[in-house]
Amino acid sequence: MGELSNIKFTTPEYDEIIPSTGETVKVKPFKVGDEKTLMIAAESKDQKQIINALRNVVNKCIVEDVNLAYFDYEYLFLKLRAKSVGEVSTIMATCDDTECGHKNKIDLDLESVKISEVEDIDPVIKLTDDVAIKMKHMPIDEAGKIDGTKDFITALSKSISQVINGDEVVNIDKSNEAELVKTISDWPTTITSKIKPWFDNIPRAYYDVEFTCGKCGNANSRKLEGLENFF
Ligand SMILES: [Zn+2]
DSSP states (O other): OOSGGGOOOOOOOEEEEOTTTOOEEEEOOOOHHHHHHHHHHHHHTOHHHHHHHHHHHHHHHBSSOOOOBHHHHHHHHHHHHHHHHOSEEEEEEEOSOTTTOOEEEEEEEGGGOEEOOOOOOOSEEESSSSEEEEEOOOBHHHHTTOOTTTOHHHHHHTTEEEEEETTEEEEOOTTTHHHHHHHHHTSOTTHHHHHHHHHHTSOOEEEEEEEEOTTTOOEEEEEEESGGGTO
């Protein structure tokens, strides 16, 4: 071991809340290498690469072993970023006035990020009189592989924990996942409107931004969602 690798930095640990469970966990800030991983992912603009970097970095910062939903990662990432890099992130926001379109430089206080309040909806969705499905939050490993807007069937299949057919309850796992995907292809399209409220109701990390345009004076307000806004 060289002398340099003997240098130890004490890393402060602090408490953070996991939104999906309300549990408190101990976390520690990003390190320089983590910040680099995140910047490379952000520059790639590739959703899968961003999600994978996010998962790896956030997992390293959580001292305990916990199970997290995707929105937990978003939220914890923004909180960790606030503590690690500084509490302010600068973004460029275009004025809402279409004739103006001026790009304003806005400072966001990352400590003010919130999780959207969602209804406590029943995870069991009745598709017909006999058939129902029980939903679960997609694990981040899966979220990193799927583009839900383009591949609804895969996104849905990864979000189902049980299929209930009359008295029969089928638990979905690796062994019958492929069969489920095939089955969903044959479901009537009318079921999508029954499932949509569940997907619409998944919590997201968000930030309310209000700013006065520096060029035309227009009062702008918008809700920023999605990590790409914060890199
Ligand atoms: Zn303007």
